[in-house]
Amino acid sequence: MRLLPEDLGRWLRFSAASLLLPLSWNYKTFQGLGCLWLLRGQLRYPAAVQQKEPLQSFAGYFNTNVFLAPAVLAAAVRLYEERLSGQSTLMAPEAFLRAVMAPVAAVGDALFWGGLRPLVFCAALLLAWLGWPGWPLVVLAGFILPTLLVRLLGSLQGYGRGHQVVMLLQHLRLADLAIRCKQATLVLLGAGCALLLHQLELANGLLIWLVPLLFAALIPLLALVLRRGISLVLLWWLALLLLILFLPEAVPPLSQWGN
Structure with missing residues (x-):
């Protein structure tokens, strides 16, 4: 699907809203309520659709890495809109989320929580101990800004590629990058x-x-x-x-x- 210029603002708002995803966490559905809230705010129904389909199926169990979640959720939006417009899809959006959330959580947690964050904070701590006053900029430029960019680019790529965004994540070899970090x-x-x-x-x-x-x-x-x-x-x-x-x-x- 070709992305239009107005899609940038749409998915920029989606990426900003995804920052609230961890607040929806609970012991029953984990991030399920946040998933439902994000999808509900992004779906665009074709004019020919008179009866909107219920979204309760998305309110079940969902749990993945918070930084890569916009990519898989945007891909689910793409699949859902294709189904509403009558196009054939490889798999249902609900099935897609259930299939990819665990592998994406594993590689995302290994990269961001287990790889990038310790690396950036160790570098900042070492520079602070050496007396460099700009050590907070290392945290800002090395972790906070990159994760914000990953959210935005992930949502754009997820909506543009649909279920094929999984192939992009595999091509990037994020697990190897985590090991290097x-x-x-x-x-x-x-x-x-x-x-x-x-x-x-x-x-x-x-x-x-x-x-x-x-x-x-x-x-x-x-x-x-x-x-x-x-x-x-x-x-x-x-x-x-x-x-x-x-x-x-x-x-x-x-x-x-x-x-």
Whole structure:
């Protein structure tokens, strides 16, 4: 289907509305209500259609990656409008959503939550520790703006390609990109740890050799705590609090190194 100039505004509004999709989450249908709300606001009924079809079939279970959701939902809109206009479609829009939501969720979560976000935030944290005042721009340019662009381009491609948007996602090899992001994150973490341990050695002498022993003791303790049902998010917040309280005293700023 050829996209018209006015479609840009239509799908720009759709992409903005998709930011509210996580707010519809519940334990029964997950994102089902949000899916129904987004589709209801985007469907265009042909003039020949006198009786509008009910959309309750879209209110069931739906759960996928929030950044790639506009692509699959826009493709479902395309399939639904083709069915209303009497065209033959490869599969029903409801069946399409049920078929693609799990694979798209897997690759999207691996890329954005497991790959891109740790990479960008580790880079921002390292730059902040080195004293660069523009580190928030790294988060803005590296994660927030790209995900907004993915929402918009995904909705345009989804509506333009219909069910074939799945082939586009496969062609982009997002899973491989997620692996590259994770590898780059490990490189950044390694560089940051090397700088930190080097400065601790300069500041505390032989105490640096206690750090590997401390980590060796903390790993089984952490595993035991997690098996007891303690929230991993809570542990992350506690670790961040400890870094804020003790790291500035143990490690001087980069500008003071060598003094």
